[in-house]
Amino acid sequence: RILDIEGNQLGRLSLELPGSEERIGGHLAVGVTRSVLVNMLADKLEDDVLKLGWELKDIASNADGSVRAKFSVKQADGTFKAEEVSGSVIVGCDGIHSRVRQLMHGPRVLGDTRQSCWLLLKRDI
DSSP states (O other), X not given: OEEOTTSOEEEOOOOOOXXXXXXXXXXXXXXXXXHHHHHHHHXXXXXXXXXXXXXXXXXXXXXXXXXXXXXEEEOTTSOEEEEEEEXXXXXXXXXXXXXXXXXXHOOOOOOOOSOSEEEEOOOOX
16 A cells, blocks of 8 residues: 555555465565564574674675675673674665665665565565
């Protein structure tokens, strides 16, 4: 659904391919809240993969196509420690003022979509 700022429906936009729901038994695009996405990721990822509460400082591409992220992590004693992590993807669930989006695409003027996040699942159809 496409809504205005007061929540009135202005129209509908389908991200589905014709017949895909029947063929794969579900939707291609699913809207979820941030807490649901975090729980889904925590359930499926190894314990040391999901980073919560880390302040993102920089994102860069590695020569092999992977990504490198630099973080500032608050320690138990109140000091901050620099951390650097490389991986295949970065999932930014950091809201309307996304640091991930800013670092990847530059500053943007955005409106409030009233969505916490979107999880787009690509399935072999």
